Amino acid sequence: MTPQDNIFRKISEALLMDYSSVYYVNAVTNEYYWYSVNPEFHSLSLEQGGDDFFRNIIRDCKKVIYEEDQHIFIEDIQKENLLNAMKKGSMQNIEYRLVINGVPVWHSLRLIRGFEEGDTDYFILGVINIDDEYRRREQEREIARQREVYNQITASLAGQYDTLYYIDIETNTYVEISSTDEYKKLNVPATGSDFFAESRRSIRKYVHPEDQDMIIRCHYKDVMLDNLKHRNSFSVAYRLVVNGHVKHVRHTEIMASDRKHIVVCIENIDEEVKARLELNETKRKSVxxxxxxxxxxxxxxxxxxxxxxxxxxxxxxxxxxxxxxxxxxxxxxxxxxxxxxxxxxxxxxxxxxxxxxxxxxxxxxxxxxxxxxxxxxxxxxxxxxxxxxxxxxxxxxxxxxxxxxxxxxxxxxxKEKEHLQALNMANEIARRDSLTGTRNKTAYNEYEKELQSSIDNEEDLEFGILICDLNDLKLINDTQGHKVGDEYIRTACRLICRVFAHSPVFRVGGDEFTVILRGQDYTEREVLVSGFRRQVEDNVRIGQGPIIASGMAEYQAGKDKTVEDVFQRADGRMYENKNRLKEQKMLRESRSMKETANMKTITEERRKILDSLYKSYEVVSEGTYVYLCDMKYDFSRWSKNAVDTYGLPSEYMYGAGDIWENCIHPEDREAYHKGIDEIFSGNAAGHDMQYRARRTDGKYDVCTCRGTVIRDLYGEPDYFVGTIRNHGSQGHVDTLTGLRNQYGFFEDLDSIIKRQAEVYVTIVGISKFSEINEVYGYHFGNRVLQLYARKVFEVTGNTGTCYRIDGTKFAVISSTSTWDEIQRSYRRFREYFREVFQVDDKMIMLEVNGGSVKIDRFDIDSQTVYACLNYAYGESKHRHQGDIILFYNDLNEDNRQRLEKLHAIRASIMHGYRGFYLMYQPVVDAQTEQLVGAEALLRWKNDEYGTVPPDQFIPLLESDPLFPELGEWIIRESIYAAKKLLMKNPDFVININLSYTQLEKPDFVDMVFRILEDMKYPPEHLCFEITERCRLLDIDLLKNVTTNLKARGVLIALDDFGTGFSSVGIVKELPMDIIKIDRGFVERIEEDDVDRELIRHFAGLASLFGAKVCVEGIETEGMRDILQKFHVESFQGYYYAKPLLLDKLFEWEEGK
Structure with missing residues (x-):
């Protein structure tokens, strides 16, 4: 083997340690080779060689090693140090930071032994990246340091208390952190599986009897969590009894930083109490x-x-x-x-x-x-x-x-302001018509003088006058009485005010109204008058609703010298319209007579069957009016009492449905007419409805009408039989519970308001009662309601009157109780149903909710009070875990004005939505910043209260029966505005917020598409926004409504995504087209990385469910620039525009 082979063998051995580079150095000559490692292919590449390793590495050190580490590195890399380490057999290791792409990264230079035992001619140095390892070690050291600090703090704080408990919120388990010798004498367990239950048992043993109820209430988990909802700690003082001696202690609850644990501290405050008593005694003696x-x-x-x-x-x-x-x-x-x-x-x-x-x-x-x-x-x-x-x-x-x-x-x-207000109100009353609430003849004369002054001064003036005259008023007064005539006038007035919502309306005579068309109504006068006349013609055609003749004339500058000139022209046109309406009515009546002449006559055999059936039903229908109709001949027999009470032609009648319809209150006829049509067309098997019916004296009774269709052997409708229960004549007692019912409730409430008696009105109800019916059956459910009603009656005692008003809701009117007494009674009442409620042989636990309102102002009506009660009850049920809520406590406005303000708002709705108007906030494309839509926002303005924001009245009105009517007006007004914008911008979409009470109405979807059809508006340019309060509804109901709307093209958006209830769950369950991210997530997006990542994840989540994203609350250019980088389709916020009136929105779009 050559020396070179020997080198590579030893380098390869070194690479087993997974180094990123290796230096081979001759210890005698200082010559060296530098190899880099390719870990993927397990190969070496020669990067550099040189004749003096130590000189070169000190030179390169200043270029690549972090400045703070250079001194230590140069000191440790000396040749003598390396040779000594090799001789001792120790591993030389130098840790330092390399600067890579401008960032310091921790590395380690490690000495590897020579080739063979005692070989010191050569040595190998390996370089390894230890950045992750180093940071992990630092993190562990920091955690250890923090843990030591926390332990010291905990030990110090624990010394201040007699005992501390550390409680797991999810499992209720607990452990005692420390305890004084005095407290240990009580033998309270140091650990346990349920802190709350075990604490309540200990309290009954050791807490002073007078304090037990108060401190037991604090030891329910929901109460403790509620105490800490808006604060970090909560304290209460009470007395312990230890070996016969009373000790004063303070109980303190602290929410842990992880929000998963609660720390409960018990502290002896005997000395503190004693000092306070001594101080008070000193004060008493010294003064x-x-x-x-x-x-x-x-x-x-x-x-x-x-x-x-x-x-x-x-x-x-x-x-x-x-x-x-x-x-x-x-x-x-x-x-x-x-x-x-x-x-x-x-x-x-x-x-x-x-x-x-x-x-x-x-x-x-x-x-x-x-x-x-x-x-x-x-x-x-x-x-x-x-x-x-x-x-x-x-x-x-x-x-x-x-x-x-x-x-x-x-x-x-x-009081000074109220005096001035009373003077202003008196002045206003003098100019208001007492029957309709509109302005009267006096107000018209003053308005006419102002217009005349403008004409005389040759001011630039645009206005029109509409004259309205009621047909058939005298006939109604003569045949049906003046009460019916008055109601006819009021109904006509509401129609006029609803159509001409932006113009002053005056009642200038018994059956005559005048409208001064100004501003928006003047600009759109042709459309409005045409629509108004179509409505009246529909009333003529169907034979219900007021018949109002109308004529309109515009002021012509230079030609008209007086307002009277315009009035006379309008009056002439009104009489032309009046004659046409009379002709149409005569034609309708002629056709009706022909239809009656062609009606089939019932056979004698069928009549005998009818009588026989009628008598059978009459026997078992005590206390109600019976009716039976032969549907083959539209021939009916009605109860003699009903005939006498309501002035019907006879017990036997052809076309009884149409005859009875004329007795029904005009506002209730549409629902009745629709129900009867469904029955006789074969689309419905019966009906169950409530309406008002007019007696012979002109007064109206509230009636409940229930009926069913009986079919023949071939499945065809044969007979329609039913009963009418007159609540006005049969007293006001609920048959199941024996308490007064809702009719008695409203009658008593009206009387209280009239007498100006101060009272508290409270609703108590049961949550999820349907589950009891499903599990045990309806008979058992009725038994529960009876026992529940008995308990309400017992708790109320002599302090008030009890009512069953709606299903599982009961009311109490109390004139002698204080709010503190009501709260105490409610707590005992609620605790009873949580712990000891037994029905027959079954233990039942009921969840109770409660809402209350104090009546101490009397210029309101009972419906306003009921709306406030329902709001308070809803807050108790949905936001306060069943705690009783006083209506006054939860809104930031003057308590004394709130009922009156709601009353004024309800009056505005009933008077043609007077004072309501819409503003529109633009929605723009996120990239082009061009207008793609607008959100319609409701506003209300009143001379007394000024402009009232919607969050101060929408939550109250949602529980009011009038709200769906207002909701329909909002939809119509919004679509009317959107049609104009759609003409200029073919991509425009109007966004409208929905209330949960609108979605609960069974005919909501039908109403929407009826409006779209009437107004010829494409559904794909309408978007409904589901708000947070809508999420309180049953998910299946929400899914059914949204699916039906989407099936015909309407878009659905989820508003305020990320807040309130589980937004992700809603998106998963419901088919959403758009997700609107709440402004709270973008307020700090320019400086907060977490908020930016949240938006990015929200956008990705929306894409996952096939929805687009709109971000609200864009207020700065910086916000826009950041969000344009994300997958967001549209923006909305003050950076682009605040909510605008319609004409200002047009100007804004032109400006862009």
Whole structure:
């Protein structure tokens, strides 16, 4: 073997260590060879050779080795060091950092022994990359260091407490970290499988009886998690009884940083309690004029006693319950502190004035001539609304101290505003029609004068006048009574206001209305008037709904000298339309008479069968009106009581369905008509509906009508039989529970509001009751409801009245209970159904939810109260794990105005959506930044409340029966705007948010496509956004609705992706076209790598499910630039535009 072969053999042996390069060095001559390793092919490549290894490597060191490591490397690489290491048989190892592509990477240079035993002529050096290994070692050292620090902190903190428990939230297991000798005497287990259950058992043994209920409630896991939901710790004090001695302790709950564990600390606070009692006793003995001072101080919120020379001060406040004057704060440097606080809490418009007033020299100077100084200002606390405040300053009797008194004047100022508001309201009422709520003749005359003034001044003016006159009002009043006539007028008014939603409407006569067309309505007057007349003609054709003649005329500048000129032209056109409508009605009635003449006459045999069947049904239908129709001849027999009550022609009638329809309230006829058509066309086997029916005195009863179709031997419809239950005449008792029912509830509520009696109204209901029916059957379920109702009645006692209002929901109206008493009763009530509720021989656990509202304002109606109750109940059920929710507690606005505000919003809906309008926020293509769509956003504006954001009224309205009607108006208005945008932009898509109450309506999908058909709008340019609250619905219902919409082209988007409930689960279950990523994920995207990665993953997830991505909240150019690199299709945010009115959106698009 040649020497060269010998070299390669030994180098190959060295490569077994997986080095990246190898140096072969002659220890005598310093000659060397440098080989690099190709690990893939297990081969060597000669990279370099030289005559002096040590000189060359020190030279190259300064080029490639990290600067901080060069000194150590040069020192260790000396030849003598390497030879000594070889002689000793030790492994020489030098760790250093190579700079590769500008980045330091850890390597190790290792000495390998000579060729044979005692061979020191040659040696081999191997280089290996140890960067990952080095960083792992550093990480382990850092973890060990942190663990040592944490152990020291834990030991230090644990010494402050009698005992600490470390609890696993998921499994409930726990371990005692430390415990004092005193606490060990209680023999409480140090570990266990269920901390919460075992703690409650220990509490009953060792906690003072008066504190047990309170502390047991704290030891339920859901309560503890709720306590720590918005804070890191929660504490409560109570008393232990140890060997007959009472010990005061503090129980503290702390959420661990991993959010998976809770630390519970028990601390002896005997000394703290004793010190506090001694301090209070000292105060009591030391105050010599307490009674006088407190009676004077009761008028103020705060009193400051300030030493003028030293500026030392005491802050006093009156105890809210006991009326005692207590020291709240003590300190030095009052005036410097006051100046700092002024910058923080004084309203900006008042700040400079108050700081000048509080100058010490200013106060001394002014108090030389004035007995007392008084200054009013506004104070802002915790970012809330400005609070009106008054400050009074005077000398103490010895003229060494200032006495400053501060009082909150919010109530006084509010009363002054209410007085002014009452004057304005009185003025408004004088200009409102009492029947319809629209403006009256007086208001019209004032408006006419304003228009006339503009004409006289030759101003540039555009307006039109629409005259509306009701047909058949006199006939209705004469034949059906004035109550029916009044309802006819109101229905007509609602139709006018709904069509001409952006124009003032006036009732100028008994059956006459005037509309002044301005702005958008004037621009679109031809379309609006044409649509209005088509609606009226439809009413004539189907024989239901108001018949309103109309005529419209535009103001012609230069030709019309007065408003009356325009009015007269419109009036003439109205009478032309009135005559045409009369002709159409006569033609319809003529056709109806012919159809009646052609009607088949029932045979005597069929009539006898009808009578026989009727008598059979009448026997078993006590308390209801019976009807039976022979569907072959459309011949019916009705209950004699129904004939007398509602003024029907006879017990026996042809076409009874149409006759009865005329007795039904106009607002309920469409649903009734649709149901009857379904039955007689053979598409339905029966119906079960509720509507209002008019008695002979003109008043309406609430009725429940149930009917079913009986088929003949051939499967053809033969008879239609049913009952009508009149809730207005049969009392208000629920037959299952014996409690008053929902009709009694609303009757009592209306009476309470009329009497202006302050009460609490509470709803308590059962979650997931359907599961009980499915497992045990409906009979057992009814038994549960009866026992549940009995418990509601027992808990209420003499404090209120109980009602069963809807399925598993019960209500209580209480005039004597306080909110604290209601909460206590509810907690006991809820605990009863969780632990000891037995039905027959079965133990049942029920989950209870509760919502409450206090009625102390009375310019509202019962439906408004019920909407607020349903909102509070929904919050309890979906967001607060069944804790009772008081309606006042959860929205950031003035409590006293909230009911009135909701009442005003409901009135706006019923008066043609007055005050509601839509704004549109553009959606742009992510790459071209061209307009591709817009999101329709609802707004409401009112003279009294100003513009109210939707998040302050949508959550309340969602539970109101009126909301689906508002939702339909939003869809129509949005599509109307989208049609205009679609003409200019063929790719335009309108986005509309959906409420869960809209999706719950069985006819929602049909309503959508009816609107699309009426308005000739392509469904593929409509996108519905499923909001977070929609996710509260049953997933199968959501899937059914979205699938039906998508099947006919409508797009579906998931709004606020990544927030609230499991968005990924929703995307997986439902067919989504678009995922809208919430703005919360992009706020910090410019500086936060994690947020950028989240967006990237969200986009990938959307692609996985075949959905496109829209990112909301784009506010800067930097956000846009980053997101354009991701797989995102569209953007929305203030960087492009805020929500705009429709005309401004057109201008914005033109500008781009």
């Amino acid at each position: 010599t004029y307490t009674q006088i001072a407190e009676s004077l101080a009761a008028h103020y919120d705060l009193i400051y006693y300030i030493n003028v020379e030293t500026e030392h001060y005491l802050e006093f406040a009156t105890h809210k319950i006991y009326g005692e004057l207590e020291i709240q704060e003590e300190g030095d440097g009052f005036f410097a502190t006051a100046m700092k606080n002024a910058d923080r809490i004084i309203y900006s418009d008042d700040r400079d004035r108050i700081k000048l007033f509080l100058d010490k020299d200013n106060l001394i100077s002014r108090l030389d001539t004035e007995r007392q100084l008084v200054e009013d200002y506004r104070m802002v606390v915790n970012g809330g609304d400005p609070q009106y405040t008054r400050m009074k300053i005077s000398w103490s009797s010895d003229r060494t101290h200032f006495i400053m008194c501060v009082e909150n004047r919010e109530e006084d100022v509010k």
